[in-house]
Amino acid sequence: MTKATTTETFSIRRPPDYPDLEFVLGQSSRRTSMRHLHDAYRFGIVESGQWSSFYRGVHYDVRPEHLQIAQPGETSRCEFPRATAYAFRTVSIPIEAMRELWLSGQAGGSGEIVLADHLLASRPLATHFARVHQALMGQRSPLEVSALLQELVRVLRQWAAPNDIGPSSEADAPSALAFARDFLAAHPERNVTLRELSDLTQLSGFHLTRLFRRHFGLPPHAFQNHCRVQKAKALLAGGMPQSAIASELGFADQSHFIRTFGRQVGMTPLSYRKGLFGARTLSKNVQYAIAGSGLERSSTFLPKAREPHMNRAISAAAVLGTTLAIGPAAAGAFSVERVTFQSGGVQIVGDLYLPEEVGQEGPVPAVIVTGAWMTIKEQMPAIYAREMASRGIAALAFDFRSWGESGGEPRSVEDPVAKSEDIVAAAEFLAGHPEIRADAIGGLGVCASAAYMVHAAVHSGVIKSLGFVAPGLSTPEIIETNVGGAEAVAALIETSRAAAAELEETGRNTLVPAASLTDHRAIMFGVPYYTEPDRGLVPEWDNTFNPISWEAWLGFDPQPFAPLLRQPLFVVHSEAAAIPQGTHQFIAAMESEAGQLWLEGVEQFDFYDRPGPVTVASDALARHFAATLQ
The missing domain is CATH 3.40.50.1820 (Alpha/Beta hydrolase fold, catalytic domain)
Incomplete structure (x- = not known):
């Protein structure tokens, strides 16, 4: 089995004075994410493309005119049209910061900010969110960040459902469940068994799992993976290698870590670290002006006329x-x-x-x-x-x-x-x-x-x-010219997707020759070096190419x-x-x-x-x- 090729580029910003805030600008063709828990208020828009969101048991179609909202403690899952790229912006605001922003200038009020709507359909609201988000992606002073966040929340308040201040959803959770939750959160590296949790809470494994999912949105094992991924984000930001993170946090291996992280966060650990390191240029079809991110084509990054060293x-x-x-x-x-x-x-x-x-x-x-x-x-x-x-x-x-x-x-x-x-x-x-x-x-x-x-x-x-x-x-322009134009590129990508689909559906994977003087299927037909036994045609080389490769290779x-x-x-x-x-x-x-x-x-x-x-x-x-x- 194999997955369809995924392309993704991200820019992630965490202001130094507000390390729990996270602003993401990205483009991806990832097709699905596993159900994951939100531990902060998350607001987002899709700028191009669309996706489907499953939230509180309801299916939503998310489009560019929508502002999407996720409540802390809720779970969601997203699916995307097959092999279709989409671009998005998100802001994650921790519970305490959200409460402070929401209640700013109001007398009284405490407890949880409950935002009943998952989608707010308003093109002006989505446009305003994009403008504020773009400003937040830049290098801003702490006062500027605060002002921009207050402006964002001020606009949100105009659209929020009434009775938006309510009791904490976790207040009703039995103490045994809260203990189990806190235990898992405190020990992400331990391979905790259901039997161990059952002994700690004095609840049967079946009853514990059912109640845990009801109160926290995920079963215990998925909640622990959520905690591991949150911890992994901090370790990735600190420069720890992926293999070390996998071992540190109790994943079965690095592959298990990469797979779990990708399904929950919507990007690979490598892409996440890359996004933290600095913004990346997105495709020509989705042009962004990212203030302060290092991507705007200012004189700093324009090609320079200079003598080489x-x-x-x-x-x-x-x-x-x-x-x-x-x-x-x-x-x-x-x-x-x-x-x-x-x-x-x-x-x-x-x-x-x-x-x-x-x-x-x-x-x-x-x-x-x-x-x-x-x-x-x-x-x-x-x-x-x-x-x-x-x-x-x-x-x-x-x-x-x-x-x-x-x-x-x-x-x-x-x-x-x-x-x-x-x-x-x-x-x-x-x-x-x-x-x-x-x-x-x-x-x-x-x-x-x-x-x-x-x-x-x-x-x-x-x-x-x-x-x-x-x-x-x-x-991309050089590649398009070398392979014979845009139609040839599109044909190779379709070949790649067909090969991936065949492998997924039948388990068969047909390879073609990499180089040959006689077989016209060869990727490098009649090319020297690779077809010469005394040069590149060494006995150890099996001289094959997998057509699945085309989409990833052409898109890099x-x-x-x-x-x-x-x-x-x-x-x-x-x-x-x-x-x-x-x-x-x-x-x-x-x-x-x-x-x-x-x-x-x-x-x-x-x-x-x-x-x-x-x-x-x-x-x-x-x-x-x-x-x-x-």
Whole structure:
């Protein structure tokens, strides 16, 4: 079984002086969320698209003219049209803050603010909410935040149902149930059994579960998962790795954590952390002006006309004429250690190349080496890993999930976000390795994986420096042109969805050749390197591609991450290689300078294994990493 591909981009703001307030701006194609409990007042609008909400036993169709309201202590579940993207804004206000705002300027009044309506149908109200929300997403002083919230609540009061002040819904809960609730909330990391709760409350398991659901909206196990997710948000904001959070909070494994978080929050943990780190550009179809979020196209983020830090050009004749051997004979000696680690609940298999200096001088810097799309560690990653190790820098080449020796089903899926998660997991693995300096870990991406490396670096504080070889820093426009236009893109996406539906309904997953000289179904028909046994057609590579991949791969855009990148970057490329215009655009949008080495007349596949370009690129990148991973 597999899920349809989900794309999502979020910006999340928690004002420093009001850490319990949360403002979210997002776009997603996630299809459903599990029933989840609201522990704060939540207000939201859908700006494009629509969804269905199940709240207090009633089905609602939520549209752009609606303001949606959820009461603390209530549960809800949302469903969305199949594979349809939607954009939304939400504000979550804690109970005490809401009470203070609601009663501001009124005499008397206490207890719970009861908002009877789930949907308020008013285009002016939704528009006003959007305007206030946009202002709240910016960098505001505490007084400005308070004023904006008061303005929001003032408008809400004009539309709220009468008799809006009522007794707390939890006041009627029996003390035994309140004790069980508080016990679960205080111990999110414990795998509490129903028998244990039954003993604590002196209620039978059946009776306890029925009463707990009646009073709190969820059965005990779901309530504990809700508490775990709330705690996970704080840990994600603090930078704790997902694998550590899963262990800390008692999830079965990282996969269980990611799945539970996504269903409750409506986004993956990685997307949530990304949203906290900084806003992300949404698709061209949904344009937002996000004040203070770092996305407005002000002069700060416009492409800059400037001289690169290092922009040398070397002729193809000089480069291709170099014939140094690749491997141990090229320079220093090294050893190779077979390693495994977990990513997304899947075992990842890799080769760690350790220079001889490890045993003599202690821990050394290390880089994660990743290759072109549809490739495995024995192809270009092994070549560059050997080059780095021979120059005194440890290197990890590994198989992404569903590729090569690593686990993961379905197989041969080119999922940029999943691959970026694997890179983050690889960095965390290296940081815990006794022979590696945890403060000196970099990433070396070749071709398409350079884009995945950018995504990983923006999310990971472990990755300190980046180096790219012939990077595939594409754009939607470049991809559309390369695959044959908008209709071709739409056809590939439909192929992806059909393959996902077939797998879900029948369990069958038909793979196609990745490269071939004779089979026209191949994704790379007649392409060199991949079809040459003495080059990329290595025995370990099964040469397959999963059509399910198309929607995720076509929808991935690394360009919005350029202004967010904080790690030093060095790029080796050629105008004769693939999509150099994407690299120029990416570097122009960066906030810091990038080192660049442009080789004249060197084609894309020359960078993969030709001794001359590989040696020149490796020399340049080794110097870069030596300087930035000190």
